[in-house]
Amino acid sequence: MQEIILIKNGELALKGLNRATFESVLVKNIKRRLHGLGHFVISRSQSTTTIEPTEEAFDMDEAVERLSKVFGIAAFQRAAAVEKDMSAILSAACDYLQEPLSQIRTFKVEAKRSDKDFPLTSPEISAEVGGRLLETFGHLSVDVHHPDCVVTVEIRERFAYIRCNQIKGAGGMPVGTGGKAALLISGGIDSPVAGWMMAKRGIVLDAIHFASPPYTSPQAEMKVHDLLRQVAAYSGDIGLYTVPFTEIQEQIRDNCPEELFTLVMRRFMMRIAERIARREDCAALITGESVGQVASQTILSLGCTDAVVGMPVFRPLIGMDKDEIIVRARAIDTFDISIRPYEDCCTVFTPRHPRTRPKRSLLEDAERALDVPALVERAAADAKFEIIRNEF
Amino acid sequence: MECYLDNSATTIPCKAAVAAANTAMLEVFGNPSSLHRYGFEALQMLERARAELAKSLSADSTELYFTPSGTISNNTAVFGAVQLGRRRGNKIVTTAIEHPSVSKCMDRLEEQGFEVVRLLPDSDGNIPLSRFEAAIDAQTILVSAMAVNNEVGSILPFDRLQAVIRQKQSPALLHVDAVQGYMKLPISPKKCGIDLMSMSAHKVHGLKGIGALYIRKGVRIKPYVLGGGQEEGICSGTQGMPAIAAFSAAVGELSDTRERLQRIAGLRDMLLEKLDALPIVTRNSPENALPYILNISLKGIPSQVSVNALSARGVYVSAGSACAKGHRSGVLTAMGLPAERIDTAIRLSLSSYTTEEEIEFCVDAICEIAAQLRKKG
Numbered sequence: 001m002q003e004i005i006l007i008k009n010g011e012l013a014l015k016g017l018n019r020a021t022f023e024s025v026l027v028k029n030i031k032r033r034l035h036g037l038g039h040f041v042i043s044r045s046q047s048t049t050t051i052e053p054t055e056e057a058f059d060m061d062e063a064v065e066r067l068s069k070v071f072g073i074a075a076f077q078r079a080a081a082v083e084k085d086m087s088a089i090l091s092a093a094c095d096y097l098q099e100p101l102s103q104i105r106t107f108k109v110e111a112k113r114s115d116k117d118f119p120l121t122s123p124e125i126s127a128e129v130g131g132r133l134l135e136t137f138g139h140l141s142v143d144v145h146h147p148d149c150v151v152t153v154e155i156r157e158r159f160a161y162i163r164c165n166q167i168k169g170a171g172g173m174p175v176g177t178g179g180k181a182a183l184l185i186s187g188g189i190d191s192p193v194a195g196w197m198m199a200k201r202g203i204v205l206d207a208i209h210f211a212s213p214p215y216t217s218p219q220a221e222m223k224v225h226d227l228l229r230q231v232a233a234y235s236g237d238i239g240l241y242t243v244p245f246t247e248i249q250e251q252i253r254d255n256c257p258e259e260l261f262t263l264v265m266r267r268f269m270m271r272i273a274e275r276i277a278r279r280e281d282c283a284a285l286i287t288g289e290s291v292g293q294v295a296s297q298t299i300l301s302l303g304c305t306d307a308v309v310g311m312p313v314f315r316p317l318i319g320m321d322k323d324e325i326i327v328r329a330r331a332i333d334t335f336d337i338s339i340r341p342y343e344d345c346c347t348v349f350t351p352r353h354p355r356t357r358p359k360r361s362l363l364e365d366a367e368r369a370l371d372v373p374a375l376v377e378r379a380a381a382d383a384k385f386e387i388i389r390n391e392f
Numbered sequence: 393m394e395c396y397l398d399n400s401a402t403t404i405p406c407k408a409a410v411a412a413a414n415t416a417m418l419e420v421f422g423n424p425s426s427l428h429r430y431g432f433e434a435l436q437m438l439e440r441a442r443a444e445l446a447k448s449l450s451a452d453s454t455e456l457y458f459t460p461s462g463t464i465s466n467n468t469a470v471f472g473a474v475q476l477g478r479r480r481g482n483k484i485v486t487t488a489i490e491h492p493s494v495s496k497c498m499d500r501l502e503e504q505g506f507e508v509v510r511l512l513p514d515s516d517g518n519i520p521l522s523r524f525e526a527a528i529d530a531q532t533i534l535v536s537a538m539a540v541n542n543e544v545g546s547i548l549p550f551d552r553l554q555a556v557i558r559q560k561q562s563p564a565l566l567h568v569d570a571v572q573g574y575m576k577l578p579i580s581p582k583k584c585g586i587d588l589m590s591m592s593a594h595k596v597h598g599l600k601g602i603g604a605l606y607i608r609k610g611v612r613i614k615p616y617v618l619g620g621g622q623e624e625g626i627c628s629g630t631q632g633m634p635a636i637a638a639f640s641a642a643v644g645e646l647s648d649t650r651e652r653l654q655r656i657a658g659l660r661d662m663l664l665e666k667l668d669a670l671p672i673v674t675r676n677s678p679e680n681a682l683p684y685i686l687n688i689s690l691k692g693i694p695s696q697v698s699v700n701a702l703s704a705r706g707v708y709v710s711a712g713s714a715c716a717k718g719h720r721s722g723v724l725t726a727m728g729l730p731a732e733r734i735d736t737a738i739r740l741s742l743s744s745y746t747t748e749e750e751i752e753f754c755v756d757a758i759c760e761i762a763a764q765l766r767k768k769g
Binding site for chain 2: 213214215216217342343348
């Protein structure tokens, strides 16, 4: 008996003429993710993608784990592929479903027959398989309205497939169908979640991190690597630009009013990020900001930071509470990394009483003391590039 | 030039220790419990090491047990002592400035229903003997106090605690966590009446991964690591011979403890004299602290920033406490220092390898970062 994986594509079915393109991106992503697990064949029909291992050693459990992190997959199932012969189907059903059925009480069987030459009709197949399962597992009973589990038997061209439990996929759209955007990442809890959410909508990520040695440590940069590696398990490889930020922060400290430190700094970050984003063909910026979380994230403050950017800034967490963000961060395994206690550049020179209702003109005045274009230019040019790989 | 002043975190292994480990790995690689030649040679090496360490404590070699770390020594001592003591009483006296490998055991015991008294230090980090006198009573089954505090270097009155225990007619066992004090202060457990004492090799130029527990002859504790019964059942697990051989070699290499202490005190005084000239420096270690450890605050510069900036200049120190993002140092908090001082604290810790040139180099680096990093205003 051979085991295969059946994948139900996500929103792809809705996408009209683009569907073929989207599906081919998804198939490419799946192939890349499953690389190294052994040989397999991948095929498409209607809205189902089938993965069929062609070698014994293929690691099914690991494949399922990796597929659960591929965006564009709504749900998937493991299924047994057996010969199209009723006695083979019956014995395989008892064998293959033993473990999942031992944990439930009620079930029903659904049969589908796309091969109309199969000697039994769908209701006949359901009846036979249901009967055999009842005989074999004494604790089960049939419930056609609200079963704990639906056993599906599907007679297709080459094989009959037996399956029961559906596994929820990561949902969203295949990464690569939505263009590329640059994520500003500090090392805190929010930005990795923001990146993950945008990747879920099909966007390829680049990341931009601001480092201020000696105020920030090499450990803080390592933390950003570790965070992005978790995100890359969903989004695929991420290009990381680490921007030297010390000089700018020191100049802000020495030349601007303390209450504006953070906002002036945020405006620099946005300018530098946009510069890099344009250079690297990113169509937008992504940040982890949420309204009111800190002084620089009031709507007036956000207005002041947006004023220096000429491209869309996406803030997928904008209306979320910290608790909600933490739930997501835990789910994607970034939370425990985010709370490692290293200073990041956002916590250096934090003013004691930051302004929460800033005026744009005040910021512009403050920035007059600095050679903004030159500082931005230099920082963007000196950014160090590396690729954070989606490693397993 | 470089200057390593984080010796309370760990020390560089001395050459003799590395050579001894090498021999143990390549030539005497047997399991000391094996009966053949290789096993016997390892057993002989193990017992020689034990004797050497016992000598450093003026103890009998049967009183010394190897463990995989100072942490396991502390866990073994604390849990082992209360297991057998619980019939006699329910109270444990310890301090609020213990290392987590003691304090977290105390938290666990408190959850299990023991009454744990944690004595607070004065604002200078010292804990006067009178606080112990007030806390220890006839219901007390364990007194656990460190010899030297790891963050500020204060020396606790560990050598006078047994007298208090006797005077109060308490059945308590006395445990001393001597990880920061061993081979830095002259400590004779027998003279001080210590029942259990923890030590670690890598703080005295040995290797990581080995510690020791002194258990006074006649004292019984219930083991907490179970297994093949090595170390008389006190800490099961095949002995890590390379690290054990290195431990005894490292201790054998160290010169007389009192002489060394005097030399280090000279270096520390030199360091202090230069630092006192800097207006941003506040000293957090008490006057009478162990000279190997000096904790200071640099006004206006968060700990992590000082550590990073000094590291970039080849001076290696530790943050006296975690940064504002992490947890504040429990020790400095217990001393009642203001938050600003806690968040800007760094610890300089010396070793017998520290030189005058290094001290000067370190002071210069601190002056430089003070000029560069201080917040305006």
